[in-house]
Amino acid sequence: MRAQPALRTRNVGKRYREAWALRDCTLELPPGRVSALVGPNGAGKTTLLRLSVGLLTPTVGSVEVFGESPTTNSVRALSRIGFLAQDHPLYRQFTVADLLRFGRSCNVRFDHELAARRLTQLGISLDARAGALSGGQQSQVALALALAKRPNLLVLDEPMSSLDPLARQEFQQTLMGAVADGELTVLFSSHAVHELERVCDHLVVINHGQVVLSGDIDSLLAEHRLLVGPRIETDPRGSRSVVEVKHSDRHSTLLVRQGAAAIMPGWQANPVGLEELVLAYLRRPVDLEAGSHKEPA
Amino acid sequence: MTWMMWRQHRSEALALAIFVGVVAMVLFILGRPMHALFPLGSAHCLAPPLDQACRSALVRLQQDYGYSTAVLILLNFAPYAISGFLGAPLLARELEAGTWQLVWTQAVPRRRWLAFKVVALGTVSVLLAAGLSAVIGWYRRPLDLLGGGFDITGFDLTGVAPMAYTLFAFALSVAAGAVLRRSLPAAAGAFVVFLAMRFTVAGWIRPHFVTPVTRVEAFVPGSGDITDGTSNVQDMILDQGFIDAGGRHITGLGAVIMEGKAREGGGDPTTYLHDHGIQRWVVYQPIERYWTFQLIETVTFVGLAVLLLALVFWRIRRSAF
Numbered sequence: 001m002r003a004q005p006a007l008r009t010r011n012v013g014k015r016y017r018e019a020w021a022l023r024d025c026t027l028e029l030p031p032g033r034v035s036a037l038v039g040p041n042g043a044g045k046t047t048l049l050r051l052s053v054g055l056l057t058p059t060v061g062s063v064e065v066f067g068e069s070p071t072t073n074s075v076r077a078l079s080r081i082g083f084l085a086q087d088h089p090l091y092r093q094f095t096v097a098d099l100l101r102f103g104r105s106c107n108v109r110f111d112h113e114l115a116a117r118r119l120t121q122l123g124i125s126l127d128a129r130a131g132a133l134s135g136g137q138q139s140q141v142a143l144a145l146a147l148a149k150r151p152n153l154l155v156l157d158e159p160m161s162s163l164d165p166l167a168r169q170e171f172q173q174t175l176m177g178a179v180a181d182g183e184l185t186v187l188f189s190s191h192a193v194h195e196l197e198r199v200c201d202h203l204v205v206i207n208h209g210q211v212v213l214s215g216d217i218d219s220l221l222a223e224h225r226l227l228v229g230p231r232i233e234t235d236p237r238g239s240r241s242v243v244e245v246k247h248s249d250r251h252s253t254l255l256v257r258q259g260a261a262a263i264m265p266g267w268q269a270n271p272v273g274l275e276e277l278v279l280a281y282l283r284r285p286v287d288l289e290a291g292s293h294k295e296p297a
Numbered sequence: 298m299t300w301m302m303w304r305q306h307r308s309e310a311l312a313l314a315i316f317v318g319v320v321a322m323v324l325f326i327l328g329r330p331m332h333a334l335f336p337l338g339s340a341h342c343l344a345p346p347l348d349q350a351c352r353s354a355l356v357r358l359q360q361d362y363g364y365s366t367a368v369l370i371l372l373n374f375a376p377y378a379i380s381g382f383l384g385a386p387l388l389a390r391e392l393e394a395g396t397w398q399l400v401w402t403q404a405v406p407r408r409r410w411l412a413f414k415v416v417a418l419g420t421v422s423v424l425l426a427a428g429l430s431a432v433i434g435w436y437r438r439p440l441d442l443l444g445g446g447f448d449i450t451g452f453d454l455t456g457v458a459p460m461a462y463t464l465f466a467f468a469l470s471v472a473a474g475a476v477l478r479r480s481l482p483a484a485a486g487a488f489v490v491f492l493a494m495r496f497t498v499a500g501w502i503r504p505h506f507v508t509p510v511t512r513v514e515a516f517v518p519g520s521g522d523i524t525d526g527t528s529n530v531q532d533m534i535l536d537q538g539f540i541d542a543g544g545r546h547i548t549g550l551g552a553v554i555m556e557g558k559a560r561e562g563g564g565d566p567t568t569y570l571h572d573h574g575i576q577r578w579v580v581y582q583p584i585e586r587y588w589t590f591q592l593i594e595t596v597t598f599v600g601l602a603v604l605l606l607a608l609v610f611w612r613i614r615r616s617a618f
Contacts, residue, residue: 053402057614073406083402089395091305098304105300106403142399149404 006031006185012061021047023209035202037189044209045189053083082151086158088142092131115148136167156188193275208286227254229267244280321432328436339439369450376463380422384470385484392478426463446531446584456591461598468602506593518571531584542574
């Protein structure tokens with residue numbers, strides 16, 4: 001028996017007028033984990049996140065959060081979801097206390113005390129106007145609002161992209177503290193791949209509006225190997241286990257999945273770093289992704 | 298939610314309440330001396346025969362309060378001023394600031410959120426319009442003696458129609474905000490459409506709500522002068538002129554020439570017209586139909602408002618913002 005996934009999408013697609021922002025996206029997020037959604041700009045990250053919190057309705061396919069469709073926009077479904085949109089929008093004319101009151105008046109279970117305490121600890125005055133706070137403080141207020149809802153799934157869209165390094169670190173600390181406190185599943189999007197290993201344990205990579213890689217970071221790293229050997233002239237990319245091929249003058253480097261398989265003599269297998277792995281998948285042209293959704297074992 | 302509404306819209310609501318209050322006060326100050334001209338009430342001077350007091354009061358009303366027409370015409374913008382301020386930012390401001398993503402992921406389904414906002418702000422708009430309409434109704438009562446029962450200095454400012462216009466302007470501003478996604482363009486766009494709609498209905502459609510009354514009257518020889526229009530200045534005259542002995546209608550320039558001919562001899566023109574078998578002819582909407590017309594116009598604009606709001610609700614359900 002597997003635990004019910006926190007988020008499950010099946011063949012989800014979203015079309016804006018003529019263009020598909022997201023196509024045939026199937027993925028499952030394990031509960032109680034921190035998952036990162038990685039992809040270049042315009043890959044469909046924001047669309048996927050908005051679909052998962054019910055802000056958008058999929059054109060095709062289905063989305064479920066703990067078995068319930070967020071598209072229904074029911075009080076129950078909304079109560080389980082916390083969302084922090086890109087650039088952490090807040091009512092700028094409101095004071096922080098006003099924002100907390102807003103949260104309390106619009107939610108069934110809202111931990112006003114906790115949010116107020118957290119913000120006070122961070123040195124954010126409840127009487128300050130949201131518009132007058134720094135970017136880092138605004139993001140903290142937005143995060144406190146989302147956490148005070150006591151969501152089961154917290155979705156954050158590029159939460160740290162606009163923050164300076166110090167604010168970024170503080171934000172991560174708050175987030176990780178909340179994850180440690182309770183049953184919280186987190187999904188956040190990012191394009192800062194190098195930071196991911198520290199904060200998340202599950203990875204979803206999307207490109208050209210499709211999921212190209214999804215799985216636990218540890219097992220993804222264990223499954224992939226960099227094979228270095230004498231230069232080969234054939235293009236082995238037709239094989240499904242080969243992710244990427246690079247040639248130098250005398251050598252070829254292959255990034256392969258199924259690293260446990262026996263390798264040819266004269267070849268050497270090396271482990272691959274997370275950033276390298278992600279970039280290799282992002283570099284793959286769109287035609288190679290068609291119908292290649294691989295679920296981790 | 299109630300607190301949230303108040304917190305978010307209190308500045309506009311207060312500004313509008315002050316606006317309506319100031320307009321009401323100005324109208325009260327301007328209207329008191331006007332009402333004082335008719336110590337027995339202006340209705341006393343409506344039906345002939347008019348006594349001396351009425352006649353002199355009427356002259357003074359025309360001389361001293363002619364500016365009131367301009368004031369009243371300006372007040373036609375009030376329904377838009379009231380509800381555009383509340384309606385245009387309702388969705389557009391959330392979309393501009395990105396806060397739609399904040400508020401629609403709280404545990405209030407967004408259609409409920411929208412319904413709450415529309416009902417609350419729509420009610421505020423209509424109540425403010427009702428207050429203004431009541432004050433204007435009082436202010437312009439003496440001006441009934443000068444006409445305006447069906448035009449934009451009377452009909453459009455009194456009764457229940459102004460509330461319907463306000464609701465329409467509100468729905469229009471909300472819808473414009475949903476489509477244009479920015480408060481200012483939404484307010485401007487809604488203003489243009491509001492004016493176009495109001496002009497079309499008031500100018501072209503209203504005269505034909507109900508088949509007008511046609512009255513043909515023979516001239517009484519020796520009655521003095523050619524009387525204009527109908528017996529009540531409040532009626533809406535659509536067309537008037539003469540009918541000659543052959544039953545042909547004479548209107549416009551033909552009627553002016555006919556009147557000139559009748560006056561040519563210097564005698565009583567009615568005798569001339571009577572002798573030539575010419576009759577007075579007038580097509581009009583009598584003031585007795587005021588409430589029927591108010592009802593038709595109210596239903597029209599409330600219907601349009603409901604249609605627009607339904608579109609907004611439909612749009613927000615799928616939400617491709």
